[in-house]
Amino acid sequence: EDQVNFRGFMRTLAHFRPIEDNEKSKDxxxxxxxxSRSNKLHFAFRLYDLDKDDKISRDELLQVLRMMVGVNIxxxxxxxxxxxxxxxxxxxxxxxISFAEFVKVLEKVDVEQxxxxxxxx
Amino acid sequence: xFHLYHxxxxxxxxxxxxxxxxxxxxxxxxxxxxxxxxxxxTSIYFLYLLPPIxxxxxxxxxxxxxxxxxxxxxxxxxxxxxxxxxxxxLSLYGVCQIxxxxxxxxxxxxxxxxxxxxxxxxxxxxxxxxxxxSVNEQLYMMIFGESLLNDGITVVLYxxxxxxxxMHKYEEIESIDVLAGFxxxxxxxxxxxxFGVVFGFVSALMTRFTSNVSAIEPLLVFMxxxxxxxxxxTLYISGILAMTACAVTMKKYVEENVSQNSxxxxxxxxxxxxxxxxxxxxxxxxxSTVGKNHEWNWAFISFTLLLxxxxxxxxxFALFYITxxxxxxxxxxxxxxxxxxSGLRGASSFSLAFLLPDNxxxxxKLFITATLVVIYFTVYIQGITIxxxxxxxxxxxxxxxxxxxxxxxxxxxxxLKAGIEDICGxxxxxxxxxxxxxxxxxxxxxxxxxxxxxxxxxVSLYKKMEIKLAIEMAESGVKMSKPSTxxxxxxxxxxxxxLSPADxxxxxxxxxxxxxxxxxxxxxxxxxxxxxxxxxxxxxxxLIRQQHSFRQSCRKGNSLPWGRQxxxxxxxxxxxxxxxxxxxxxxARRVTFTGKGSAL
Numbered sequence: 001e002d003q004v005n006f007r008g009f010m011r012t013l014a015h016f017r018p019i020e021d022n023e024k025s026k027d028x029x030x031x032x033x034x035x036s037r038s039n040k041l042h043f044a045f046r047l048y049d050l051d052k053d054d055k056i057s058r059d060e061l062l063q064v065l066r067m068m069v070g071v072n073i074x075x076x077x078x079x080x081x082x083x084x085x086x087x088x089x090x091x092x093x094x095x096x097i098s099f100a101e102f103v104k105v106l107e108k109v110d111v112e113q114x115x116x117x118x119x120x121x
Numbered sequence: 122x123f124h125l126y127h128x129x130x131x132x133x134x135x136x137x138x139x140x141x142x143x144x145x146x147x148x149x150x151x152x153x154x155x156x157x158x159x160x161x162x163t164s165i166y167f168l169y170l171l172p173p174i175x176x177x178x179x180x181x182x183x184x185x186x187x188x189x190x191x192x193x194x195x196x197x198x199x200x201x202x203x204x205x206x207x208x209x210x211l212s213l214y215g216v217c218q219i220x221x222x223x224x225x226x227x228x229x230x231x232x233x234x235x236x237x238x239x240x241x242x243x244x245x246x247x248x249x250x251x252x253x254x255s256v257n258e259q260l261y262m263m264i265f266g267e268s269l270l271n272d273g274i275t276v277v278l279y280x281x282x283x284x285x286x287x288m289h290k291y292e293e294i295e296s297i298d299v300l301a302g303f304x305x306x307x308x309x310x311x312x313x314x315x316f317g318v319v320f321g322f323v324s325a326l327m328t329r330f331t332s333n334v335s336a337i338e339p340l341l342v343f344m345x346x347x348x349x350x351x352x353x354x355t356l357y358i359s360g361i362l363a364m365t366a367c368a369v370t371m372k373k374y375v376e377e378n379v380s381q382n383s384x385x386x387x388x389x390x391x392x393x394x395x396x397x398x399x400x401x402x403x404x405x406x407x408x409s410t411v412g413k414n415h416e417w418n419w420a421f422i423s424f425t426l427l428l429x430x431x432x433x434x435x436x437x438f439a440l441f442y443i444t445x446x447x448x449x450x451x452x453x454x455x456x457x458x459x460x461x462x463s464g465l466r467g468a469s470s471f472s473l474a475f476l477l478p479d480n481x482x483x484x485x486k487l488f489i490t491a492t493l494v495v496i497y498f499t500v501y502i503q504g505i506t507i508x509x510x511x512x513x514x515x516x517x518x519x520x521x522x523x524x525x526x527x528x529x530x531x532x533x534x535x536x537l538k539a540g541i542e543d544i545c546g547x548x549x550x551x552x553x554x555x556x557x558x559x560x561x562x563x564x565x566x567x568x569x570x571x572x573x574x575x576x577x578x579x580v581s582l583y584k585k586m587e588i589k590l591a592i593e594m595a596e597s598g599v600k601m602s603k604p605s606t607x608x609x610x611x612x613x614x615x616x617x618x619x620l621s622p623a624d625x626x627x628x629x630x631x632x633x634x635x636x637x638x639x640x641x642x643x644x645x646x647x648x649x650x651x652x653x654x655x656x657x658x659x660x661x662x663x664l665i666r667q668q669h670s671f672r673q674s675c676r677k678g679n680s681l682p683w684g685r686q687x688x689x690x691x692x693x694x695x696x697x698x699x700x701x702x703x704x705x706x707x708x709a710r711r712v713t714f715t716g717k718g719s720a721l
Binding site: 012013016044047048064065068081085088089102105106108109111114115117 | 526527529530531532533534535536537538541542
């Protein structure tokens, strides 16, 4: 539906809470908190994966790329960029990026810092 | 020439070239006349050359990040300046006591004065380097805030010490006088700020009524700022701080009131004036290098240099250690290193040195020489090396080769973060700011801003586009086609080709040039360029495209753009507006972004 209630809003924003140091050492005896690295990555993954099949297909990637890029790039160029992206990430050969592959590609990136906002302090 | 040849700013800050030119001019004058070249005196500097620079700094200050970090900035500038001046002064006094250097006639007060003079930092050159290396906003604001406040504080200290020295008998200075000096420091500083704020409000009020005489609006702005400076100076409170406060206060309201042309005029004129002043000051500095008013003393000069560096580093690390306890974004060691290295001295210390009254300072020339040496050293050596240093420290952390995946995804995350920050960004601040905003909206804006807002550019663009699209629609009927969907589906079954490295490189280039930049919350500060227009162009492109696709989805007859239809590519874009009501909200947001000034 097209409405967001406060709970949903809060849940979305909770993904962006920075990871505190004391949380890192806590052992996981409950469900993983919403702002863990894996959940943050999952949030970004869901932005791509519009039909929610847990895979980023070439079309979905193209759509997002099209939004991020200026009007000067032709469709073919964009298509080859999308192809290359999938090539780099894809390991099981299904021409789509699964969540595990997505995580692997971004293993060197400091996701905790990029997807954290300090609010309410 | 300097600005056209754009490789040069990467090599050295502009101050270097300016000083070199000044020195050249000085050499010419000296060689031809054998007379001392024209020099500045107090009135010229303080009345004419300094105010434009201060005004420009205050006016173009990005207010929101400044006030977000105001605690740290105040804590760093004020005690930092004090620590530096007293530290250098006292250490130099200690050095002077050593008989071997022949400096024992410099008493404590003179050394303290010298310390306060020499700790006047001019980090604008460092700021330019930072912009290129795109350091994080916090670091940027710290140095910016420091440069803004440092001028005022140093001048205040300078005046206090001169007043002390003018009480001839050194031994008669009792503790009461020292206390009076402290009190005066605070009065002068805070009084200046209050004064400036009052003037800012008055001038904002006046601009409310000038809709019919818009030609005098720039004049109003400049006149009031200058008035605030002059009147503050006559009352012996800090004119620099007054003018800064006036500019900051004024800016928000004046920008709403003033017509588009006046706004452009003000911006450009201010930049022009400040560039002129800065150039003149540096040229004077170069000119006076060549001349007969020098006195060289190895010990004094080398110790001064050494102590400047040592004390700055010390104060940085000490103060930031304490600040980091209270901040949520602590400054890393790398940040602190950069800050301590960016203590370039500039025109202010030179001018203050030059303006020392001769009768009180028999060894004035020594001071001038030492100041000049420090300036040259910091500007040339530190200025040239700070660029590579920043790049080295940054590059060390990031990977050399990013895959295309990483680039795209990281960019997505940056955009995402910027978007979410916009949604919730207002909450991350103190209650005080919310209260101020409410007060502002209820009272101040009603008083100070006119009824009929002039339309900003983006709103008129939007209107034009609406009209154009309406005409198009009427002419071409409802024919709509999406040629790209069919082609993409047919290509899906083709095998993916391996791409050569050359292709990858070209791809990376294409991406680098065409990926939209993440919208920055604070416009960056650059003395010589106004805000870049590429951001605005991108915003317009995005807006146009969103309007277009929204219209397409509307025209399809299916009023819900999120209807699940597998054969169209009209799958829901998460960023598209979801209804006509939201459209105006988005438009309003664009207005505050591309419009004038910071969105509070």
